[in-house]
Amino acid sequence: MRRRAAESVKLSQDYVGAELIYVRAEVQDAKGRLVPDANDHIAFSVSGPAEILATDAGDPTSHAPFCSPSVDAFHGLASAVLRRTGPGHCYICGLCVSVYLS
Secondary structure (H helix, E strand, C coil), rough: CCCCCCEEEEEEEEECCCCCEEEEEEEEECCCCCCCCCCCEEEEEEECCCCEEEEEEECCCCCCCCCCCCEECCCCEEEEEECCHHHHHHHEEEHHHHHCCC
């Protein structure tokens, strides 16, 4: 079976609290479907009153540190945990280098 090409990274909120925000990243193909065998490297960045506390993808064999702002997707998924540092809106971006190289 041929692997579907990764076309985008969709971000969604899993949880928004007074201090923490949990963000889910999903590697998608051109039709907006999850690419379940994607292990693309996703780099998160945030602007506004927040900071990235941790990233993870649930890969039990990964030894990547949680405190890194980037992570390799596992089965097409990854997540980031943000901590609010003040009032106001914050914006998060998830970039996948291979999406732009394909």
